[in-house]
Amino acid sequence: MTPLLALESNTGYVAGAYLVFVLLLLIYVAIMAAKLQRIQRELGSLAELADRPSGRGGGRNATQVGDRDQEIQAVRQGGQR
Amino acid sequence: MANALRSITLRRLAVATVLVLGAGFALAFFYAPEDADQGFIQKIFYLHVPLATAALLGWIVAAIWAIQHLRTGDPKYDARSYVSIHISVIFGLAVLLTGAIWAKGSWGVWWEWKEPTLVSFLIVFLLYATYYPLRYAIEDRERQARYSSVFAITAGAFVPLNFLAVRLAEPLIHPRTFSSTGGLPDSMLFAFVVCLAGMALLWTTLVWFELDAKSASGNLSKIRRALEATA
Numbered sequence: 001m002t003p004l005l006a007l008e009s010n011t012g013y014v015a016g017a018y019l020v021f022v023l024l025l026l027i028y029v030a031i032m033a034a035k036l037q038r039i040q041r042e043l044g045s046l047a048e049l050a051d052r053p054s055g056r057g058g059g060r061n062a063t064q065v066g067d068r069d070q071e072i073q074a075v076r077q078g079g080q081r
Numbered sequence: 082m083a084n085a086l087r088s089i090t091l092r093r094l095a096v097a098t099v100l101v102l103g104a105g106f107a108l109a110f111f112y113a114p115e116d117a118d119q120g121f122i123q124k125i126f127y128l129h130v131p132l133a134t135a136a137l138l139g140w141i142v143a144a145i146w147a148i149q150h151l152r153t154g155d156p157k158y159d160a161r162s163y164v165s166i167h168i169s170v171i172f173g174l175a176v177l178l179t180g181a182i183w184a185k186g187s188w189g190v191w192w193e194w195k196e197p198t199l200v201s202f203l204i205v206f207l208l209y210a211t212y213y214p215l216r217y218a219i220e221d222r223e224r225q226a227r228y229s230s231v232f233a234i235t236a237g238a239f240v241p242l243n244f245l246a247v248r249l250a251e252p253l254i255h256p257r258t259f260s261s262t263g264g265l266p267d268s269m270l271f272a273f274v275v276c277l278a279g280m281a282l283l284w285t286t287l288v289w290f291e292l293d294a295k296s297a298s299g300n301l302s303k304i305r306r307a308l309e310a311t312a
Contacts, residue, residue, distance in 0.1 A: 012188055013125070020178045
């Protein structure tokens, strides 16, 4: 093998090793970003719920209570995905 | 140490990681000379060895957190131990992959079963790979944390023992870590130390990042439970 060929093939191995490292790091960051997005979504839903009047002593009727329960259930299911 | 670490923000840590690791790789490619024996392929050394060192030290750190968890019963130490093992397993996978690429380029084979350094690292890696099924096979949170801590301490004690056994064993083709870096020229040693510092910072940043994400997720669960209780 000539020195030039050796250098060329070695460059590929070095690039490959560093690319594997970067790829693993990117996969990890992508997975974590997806998790953070889910947390963000859930937080948004909870914040919306918190902004609404709780209804305690505020004349909340049975339909409103049912709606809120359904929303909490939806948030809970979203968090479990 | 925990208080000192807490005072540094994750963002600052991430910026420091990028700067130090970037500087380390730049030094490895543009400052450190090419190895007389191996030539350009030796540049993998500046990635492979710091990764391996960070992974092994990370498993020992996980064992220390696990001891803290068993002593205090505080679940935050279990979370730290779990995340330390998790990040070290990812680093360990990178060590195996980059090592295989280096082996193929240098020795002509992807793997050498007769080399104690390679096989022992694989054993340690596979040992930690069994941590996940063990942990998630236990449903009760308290028992899960306790058993995981016992595993982390036992496996963590195995890491330095394994390192010592490899040092005592006859090397085949893989150079002995640290005995080989001790003979490095100053410029190579400097680049290596900067890469090692960068990799240690990367490990710390990722552990911190995942702990923050876990903490946020836990807090959300608490809020959700509170809302359910008031509904």
